[in-house]
Amino acid sequence: GTALHRAKQAGGGRAAFFEQGMGEAAEQRFRVERELRHAIGAGELRLHLQSQVDVSGRVTGAEVLVRWQHPRDGLVPPGLFIPIAEESDLIVSVGGWVLAHSCALLAQPVFKARGLRLSVNLSARQFRQPRFVPQLRALLAASGADPRLLTLEVTEGLVIDDFDDAVAKMHELAALGVDISLDDFGTGYSSLAYLKRLPIQEIKIDRSFVRDAPTNADDGVLVEGILSVARHFGLRVVAEGVETQAQADFLRQRAPDIVYQGYLFGRPEPDAQWLEACQTWKSPTAN
Ligand code: C2E
Ligand code: MG
Ligand code: MG
Ligand code: MG
Numbered sequence: 001g002t003a004l005h006r007a008k009q010a011g012g013g014r015a016a017f018f019e020q021g022m023g024e025a026a027e028q029r030f031r032v033e034r035e036l037r038h039a040i041g042a043g044e045l046r047l048h049l050q051s052q053v054d055v056s057g058r059v060t061g062a063e064v065l066v067r068w069q070h071p072r073d074g075l076v077p078p079g080l081f082i083p084i085a086e087e088s089d090l091i092v093s094v095g096g097w098v099l100a101h102s103c104a105l106l107a108q109p110v111f112k113a114r115g116l117r118l119s120v121n122l123s124a125r126q127f128r129q130p131r132f133v134p135q136l137r138a139l140l141a142a143s144g145a146d147p148r149l150l151t152l153e154v155t156e157g158l159v160i161d162d163f164d165d166a167v168a169k170m171h172e173l174a175a176l177g178v179d180i181s182l183d184d185f186g187t188g189y190s191s192l193a194y195l196k197r198l199p200i201q202e203i204k205i206d207r208s209f210v211r212d213a214p215t216n217a218d219d220g221v222l223v224e225g226i227l228s229v230a231r232h233f234g235l236r237v238v239a240e241g242v243e244t245q246a247q248a249d250f251l252r253q254r255a256p257d258i259v260y261q262g263y264l265f266g267r268p269e270p271d272a273q274w275l276e277a278c279q280t281w282k283s284p285t286a287n
Contacts, residue, residue: 029084032080032081032084033084033085033088033090036068036081036084036085036090036094037090037093039068039070040097044068044069044070044071045066045067045068045094045098045101046066046069046075046270047064047065047066047101047102047270047271048064048066048067048268048270048274049062049063049064049065049118049269049270049271049275050261050266050267050268050269051261051266051274052117052238052259052260052261053259053260053261053265054257054258055248055252055256055257055258055260059116059278060115060117061117061149061151062117062119062274063153063261064098064102064105064118064119064121065078065121065268066078066082066094066098066121068081081094082094082123085123086124086125089125091123091125091126092125092126092129095122095123095126096126096135098120098121099120099136102118103140103142103143103145103150104143104145105118105271105275106118106145106149106150107144107145108275110275110278110279111145111146112146112149114278115149117150117151117179118149118150118151119150119181120150120151120153121153121183122152122153122158123158124154124155124157124158124161127158128158128162128165133169133172136173136176136178137176140176140178146177147177148177150177150178150179151178151180151181151201151202152178152180153181153182153183153204154166154180154181154182154183155182155183155184156182156184156185156187156188159194160188160194166198167199170198171199174199179200179201180198180199180201180202181200181201181202181203181236181238182198182200182202182203182204183204184207184240185204185205185206186206186209186222186226187206187208192229195233196233201235201236202235202237202238203226203230203236203237203238204237204238204239204240204261205223205226205237205238205240206240206241207240207241208241209222209223209226210223210239210241210242210247210251210262211241211247213247214244214250215246220250223250223251223254224254227254227255227258230255231255236257237255237257237259238258238259238260238261239258239261239262240261241261241262241263242260242261242263242264243262243263243264244264245264247262247264248264
């Protein structure tokens with residue numbers, strides 16, 4: 001089979017790409033790059049949406065998660081191609097495609113009618129483009145999407161690269177009405193020091209803390225600390241990777257305004273399917 005196929009057989013781990021000799025790994029990476037460059041124009045990228053829900057079970061919005069419908073290898077998860085795209089300007093093309101299609105999706109009337117939000121992941125290199133903010137402004141205007149319903153998810157690494165530029169851009173985005181969320185919160189090194197100076201509206205507690213919070217006292221205390229800091233700064237909190245009722249209960253008991261995202265409430269699903277579920281008032285997260 002191909003590299004992607006083998007990687008998926010092996011459980012989707014990135015490592016499968018690099019298990020072979022260095023020469024072969026470099027060759028495969030080059031091939032993924034070339035095929036991905038083609039995939040954008042060929043319409044092989046797909047948006048999947050995963051619901052976010054409040055403690056009453058109401059869907060508040062969704063996170064956009066890109067997939068690659070590869071003609072030979074099937075549906076490829078982002079962990080197998082985003083890191084490769086991030087090594088070059090290819091991520092700017094992939095990210096631009098995701099943003100444009102997310103704005104088009106967000107322009108669907110159901111979002112405004114039900115006050116649903118859409119969260120989109122950003123890569124550092126994409127955010128660092130000098131024209132990033134004006135291009136986003138143009139995309140929003142062209143699509144007719146309401147900027148106030150859009151959240152951009154950034155990671156701490158993106159902030160650390162060039163703190164002053166990141167803060168300046170975040171202020172420009174805030175002026176547009178777009179929210180910023182700090183993704184995978186708690187996995188970086190200087191989260192707390194930076195929080196005070198970052199104009200953000202939301203943090204997403206990393207799945208690793210959520211997973212063990214109910215059973216491991218250390219993780220439980222860390223989650224409580226994050227919730228306390230978020231409350232102090234007036235930030236919305238999304239918990240990623242909620243898989244069990246025990247995890248949901250732990251979070252709700254400490255933060256009744258928490259937003260859940262995880263398999264307990266719904267898996268990522270094709271955008272059209274998620275949209276249809278919303279429009280027919282069926283909960284898209286009903287199992
Ligand atoms: P992320 O932004 O932290 O997204 C959450 C990931 O956790 C998603 O994986 C999601 O499917 C998965 N997940 C959600 N709930 C659960 C759960 O209950 N249990 C478990 N085990 N996993 C859960 P996915 O879709 O494979 O995406 C992986 C990463 O790829 C994302 O992590 C994000 O960093 C990146 N990514 C996805 N789409 C984009 C994109 O459009 N642009 C960029 N730059 N990165 C993207
Ligand atoms: Mg994310
Ligand atoms: Mg995340
Ligand atoms: Mg994550």
